[in-house]
Amino acid sequence: MGAKPLLEARGLLKSFGGVVAVNHVDLDIHRGEILALIGPNGAGKTTMFNLISGTHRVDRGEIFFAGEDITYLRPSEVAAQGIVRTFQNLQIFGNMTVLENVMVGCHLHGKAGFFASALRLPGTAVEETRIRQRGMEFLEKVGLADQADQPAVSLPFGQQRMVELARSLAVNPKLLLLDEPAAGLTRVEAEELDRLICQVRDDGVTIFLVEHDMNLVMGIADRVMVVQYGTKIAEGTPAEVQANTAVIQAYLGADWHQEPKSRQPAEVENA
Amino acid sequence: MLNQIRRTPNLLALIIVSAALAVLPLTTQNNYILTIFILVGQFTIITVGLSLLMGYAGQISLGQATFYGIGAYTMAILSARFELSPWLSLLAGVILAAAVAYLVGLLIFRLHGHYLAMATLGMNVILFLILTQEVEWTGGPSGFRGVPDLSLGSFTFSSDLHYYYLMWFFTLIVIALSLNIVNSRVGRAMRALHTSEVAAEAVGIDTNAFKLKVFALSAAYGGLAGGLHATYLGFMSPGSFTINVSIELVVMAVVGGLASVWGAMFGAGAVLAIEQYLRTAIKSLIPNASGEHEIIAFGLILMLIMIFMPQGLFAGLVTAVRQRRTVFRKP
Ligand SMILES: Nc1ncnc2c1ncn2[C@@H]1O[C@H](COP(=O)(O)OP(=O)(O)OP(=O)(O)O)[C@@H](O)[C@H]1O
Numbered sequence: 152m153g154a155k156p157l158l159e160a161r162g163l164l165k166s167f168g169g170v171v172a173v174n175h176v177d178l179d180i181h182r183g184e185i186l187a188l189i190g191p192n193g194a195g196k197t198t199m200f201n202l203i204s205g206t207h208r209v210d211r212g213e214i215f216f217a218g219e220d221i222t223y224l225r226p227s228e229v230a231a232q233g234i235v236r237t238f239q240n241l242q243i244f245g246n247m248t249v250l251e252n253v254m255v256g257c258h259l260h261g262k263a264g265f266f267a268s269a270l271r272l273p274g275t276a277v278e279e280t281r282i283r284q285r286g287m288e289f290l291e292k293v294g295l296a297d298q299a300d301q302p303a304v305s306l307p308f309g310q311q312r313m314v315e316l317a318r319s320l321a322v323n324p325k326l327l328l329l330d331e332p333a334a335g336l337t338r339v340e341a342e343e344l345d346r347l348i349c350q351v352r353d354d355g356v357t358i359f360l361v362e363h364d365m366n367l368v369m370g371i372a373d374r375v376m377v378v379q380y381g382t383k384i385a386e387g388t389p390a391e392v393q394a395n396t397a398v399i400q401a402y403l404g405a406d407w408h409q410e411p412k413s414r415q416p417a418e419v420e421n422a
Numbered sequence: 423m424l425n426q427i428r429r430t431p432n433l434l435a436l437i438i439v440s441a442a443l444a445v446l447p448l449t450t451q452n453n454y455i456l457t458i459f460i461l462v463g464q465f466t467i468i469t470v471g472l473s474l475l476m477g478y479a480g481q482i483s484l485g486q487a488t489f490y491g492i493g494a495y496t497m498a499i500l501s502a503r504f505e506l507s508p509w510l511s512l513l514a515g516v517i518l519a520a521a522v523a524y525l526v527g528l529l530i531f532r533l534h535g536h537y538l539a540m541a542t543l544g545m546n547v548i549l550f551l552i553l554t555q556e557v558e559w560t561g562g563p564s565g566f567r568g569v570p571d572l573s574l575g576s577f578t579f580s581s582d583l584h585y586y587y588l589m590w591f592f593t594l595i596v597i598a599l600s601l602n603i604v605n606s607r608v609g610r611a612m613r614a615l616h617t618s619e620v621a622a623e624a625v626g627i628d629t630n631a632f633k634l635k636v637f638a639l640s641a642a643y644g645g646l647a648g649g650l651h652a653t654y655l656g657f658m659s660p661g662s663f664t665i666n667v668s669i670e671l672v673v674m675a676v677v678g679g680l681a682s683v684w685g686a687m688f689g690a691g692a693v694l695a696i697e698q699y700l701r702t703a704i705k706s707l708i709p710n711a712s713g714e715h716e717i718i719a720f721g722l723i724l725m726l727i728m729i730f731m732p733q734g735l736f737a738g739l740v741t742a743v744r745q746r747r748t749v750f751r752k753p
């Protein structure tokens with residue numbers, strides 16, 4: 152791992168009123184790895200995502216991606232740099248079909264603006280066909296090609312998560328941020344998801360994954376980082392982290408689930 | 423060709439509507455009908471813009487009459503005072519309206535929801551003050567007279583019939599362009615940011631830039647309608663560009679069914695038709711009726727439409743027709 156990390160964050164700090172959600176956290180994400188971020192409810196995992204993706208402004212600290220300072224970029228600019236995120240509370244475009252949702256993910260792969268679209272300038276039809284095909288490719292990847300023309304909201308929850316994943320992949324990310332992607336999935340769906348995540352990694356996408364429950368990521372993560380009360384308490388391989396006393400104490404102290412939890416929709420409600 | 427039309431229902435609809443509008447004047451000698459239709463075309467242009475802004479991009483404007491007014495007075499002042507070609511004056515009004523929207527948008531799209539509504543209202547109030555106070559330029563409260571007619575070569579648009587065709591020529595162009603926009607990459611981005619700004623941003627859509635551009639486009643439509651209004655009547659006064667008119671425009675967009683380009687036309691048509699109808703109907707029912715009776719009846723009708731067709735008139739009628747059809751198909 153001598154190479155420079157793909158993403159480097161130094162001294163990230165973010166507080167909301169009196170709550171320090173992220174407290175001086177350093178973070179390295181290496182090219183091609185699956186890094187898992189785990190921690191109890193309210194540990195600051197989602198806030199870390201919000202800081203990296205530009206959804207929230209950092210109070211202090213800096214973030215570098217592929218050597219570029221992205222600390223103060225707007226979310227759409229961060230996406231254009233190649234960092235794409237999903238949302239803990241699923242964000243699907245309910246007024247569109249499944250395919251259209253993924254086509255929105257192809258936004259950066261088209262150019263047609265208001266003028267060209269209004270006048271249907273030559274090239275816009277070609278571009279539209281290309282975007283449609285690209286959308287279908289990613290639907291095939293997540294196994295939803297046969298649902299392409301269904302309204303996105305008509306799909307069961309697990310499939311909607313897959314639509315969101317396909318939409319994110321369609322952007323062509325270098326770094327994919329997944330916020331509790333397995334929450335609310337059935338065991339079968341979660342296994343399918345793990346397989347997909349590994350496949351995406353093998354295609355060359357670096358993955359940063361938030362998970363509430365440590366046991367769920369042990370199988371697929373190359374490295375694990377543990378946060379509690381906004382502070383990083385451990386980082387290492389899954390085996391190292393599981394053996395770490397601070398982590399064990401956090402597990403016992405913070406009422407974490409020791410047993411692998413069933414992945415049932417109950418979790419969605421507090422998502 | 424036929425196949426292509428079948429695959430693109432909007433093209434078919436455009437052809438049918440154009441044909442119907444083209445023959446309409448041949449079926450009536452009634453000038454009143456023509457003037458109403460000119461008004462419907464004119465308000466359709468603005469309402470289509472509002473429908474893109476509110477229904478697609480999810481941004482509220484309670485000051486759309488501002489751009490209508492900017493278009494009208496730019497047309498009037500440039501062509502009458504500066505004797506600029508009426509066509510260029512019309513174009514200038516469109517550009518100025520869009521530019522003002524862009525600049526105002528830069529300031530107000532940091533605001534959300536009610537604040538945006540308030541800010542656009544404020545913009546309308548300012549325009550009204552300028553129109554009534556700057557008497558030297560605008561003619562003040564008593565209005566502006568003597569806006570020249572448009573002409574093509576030696577042909578001058580002078581009668582209601584001429585303006586009927588001219589107005590609907592522009593209205594149909596606006597509808598066609600807007601349909602194209604809605605069914606494109608840009609249209610998808612607008613619908614996306616309407617549902618979830620964070621999700622739209624997450625896939626690289628610059629939501630602020632899109633809001634600004636849609637706002638400017640809707641203003642350009644408003645400016646166009648204003649310019650045409652000015653040259654058609656040859657006269658106008660600030661009363662045509664008040665907050666009341668802005669609200670009426672929102673009503674048209676909502677009645678039509680916000681996220682629908684065709685709906686905008688139905689909304690404008692329905693609202694104007696109801697208003698005209700009430701004006702005569704109420705008089706014959708209650709001989710000494712005042713304007714308030716009209717407003718009450720209008721409000722009641724709006725409430726009924728929204729209760730029974732919450733998706734708006736257009737979607738409501740489409741569903742009704744579909745249900746009819748399936749009923750008929752059953753043996
Ligand atoms: N927008 C916000 N405004 C105010 N407080 C916030 C905001 N976002 C997060 N917080 C607070 O910051 C802390 C960290 O929240 P965060 O959502 O990052 O936790 P998390 O680790 O993702 O938890 P969970 O497992 O429940 O998703 C919490 O105390 C939360 O209440």
Ligand SMILES: [Mg+2]
Nearest residue numbers: 196197198239
């Ligand atoms: Mg979270």
